[in-house]
Amino acid sequence: MRNIKAVFDIGNDSIKAIVIGNDEGKEIVLAKQIEQTQGLRKGKILDSEWFTATINKILENFVKKLWGDFIEELFVSISHPELIINRVVEQKRVMRDEISEEDVDHLSRVITEISHKSNYETIKIVPVHRIIDETKREKDPIGMKGKKLELVADVFMIPKNLYNGLIDSFERIGVKITDIIPNIIAASEIALDYDHKDLGTILIDIGKNQTSYVIYEDGYALGYGVVPMGGEDVTKDISIGMQIDIKEAENIKKTHGSAIVFKDNIKDDSGLDILFLSDVINARYEEIFNKINKHLHQLDKEGRLAGWVILIWGGSKVGNIDILAKDIFKLATFYGKDNVLNLWDISTNQLFTNVLWAYLRSNKYTEWRKMSFKLNFDFIGSITKFFKELF
Numbered sequence: 001m002r003n004i005k006a007v008f009d010i011g012n013d014s015i016k017a018i019v020i021g022n023d024e025g026k027e028i029v030l031a032k033q034i035e036q037t038q039g040l041r042k043g044k045i046l047d048s049e050w051f052t053a054t055i056n057k058i059l060e061n062f063v064k065k066l067w068g069d070f071i072e073e074l075f076v077s078i079s080h081p082e083l084i085i086n087r088v089v090e091q092k093r094v095m096r097d098e099i100s101e102e103d104v105d106h107l108s109r110v111i112t113e114i115s116h117k118s119n120y121e122t123i124k125i126v127p128v129h130r131i132i133d134e135t136k137r138e139k140d141p142i143g144m145k146g147k148k149l150e151l152v153a154d155v156f157m158i159p160k161n162l163y164n165g166l167i168d169s170f171e172r173i174g175v176k177i178t179d180i181i182p183n184i185i186a187a188s189e190i191a192l193d194y195d196h197k198d199l200g201t202i203l204i205d206i207g208k209n210q211t212s213y214v215i216y217e218d219g220y221a222l223g224y225g226v227v228p229m230g231g232e233d234v235t236k237d238i239s240i241g242m243q244i245d246i247k248e249a250e251n252i253k254k255t256h257g258s259a260i261v262f263k264d265n266i267k268d269d270s271g272l273d274i275l276f277l278s279d280v281i282n283a284r285y286e287e288i289f290n291k292i293n294k295h296l297h298q299l300d301k302e303g304r305l306a307g308w309v310i311l312i313w314g315g316s317k318v319g320n321i322d323i324l325a326k327d328i329f330k331l332a333t334f335y336g337k338d339n340v341l342n343l344w345d346i347s348t349n350q351l352f353t354n355v356l357w358a359y360l361r362s363n364k365y366t367e368w369r370k371m372s373f374k375l376n377f378d379f380i381g382s383i384t385k386f387f388k389e390l391f
Contacts, residue, residue, distance in 0.1 A: 200305030206315025
């Protein structure tokens, strides 16, 4: 068995993890596990001992199932309500008439060096495009004529205390993280095809405590964003509005919840006030969508994308969310597919969707896996190669 990789999806309620190996070109799930998260709440590690114990329990089980094989790489996928995505634009004058590799390398180094924010740690730098003389966008400008070169990149950062806690928890049990992957990056590469990205699409990932999204057009990401609200906020609204227990509220949301109610569905045998329930649900999702629409307005793309809205993850499963999104964004709206790999039953299990997306992302960019994970100035050469591979 070769290329054995473990992927952990760190969630507030549970940690999902898989181990996948390659046997003569065939990908095989060697182990999978879900454990209730201990010591983590809303993206904050409140008890490092409990959190580490949860990670250790999963890894110990994996070691037993691998029968002497060992995990070569370990990836962590994550969503976070305080994730920050900054778009950085750096430029330089081209000293010769022709753009050289040195010009490209220089901009890559500058982006790496300036990607810092107090109390945050940079976990990913994703290049968007390079611009020659303020007009022409190119993936590989080397050898082309020009006097000025710009590099546009998106920088993803998580709170430093969470970053340090993740690194420390895995290292305490003797494991080094190869890479931390924001879920919205992995999802956009799997859930969106070339036509989605070219025509103009908004991918909206509605999670438990946050909603992440990315806006694409002409094959490039126009922008990413995070709204610190998700499915759990809807459940809390129902609990407060209907004055019921939080667990009952979650059950009602799943069985009777709908963002929009039509006249023939107002009456319900359960005795619930379906119209009131819908108003509560509608208000929260409308708030989330309006915040995303505000970003579209800033980009001058409000209602002006030729593509559509794609909704993914658990928070999008409430009834008629697509109709509400269509009304707010003035764009056709669809639900994304959860099945991304044909790997036994795991492909159809929504709980492992983020894990599989992160696994596919880890396969796509090989250069990144060859370098040490922590961003610092020691691997400037390596990150330059990584930039080139992304293009």
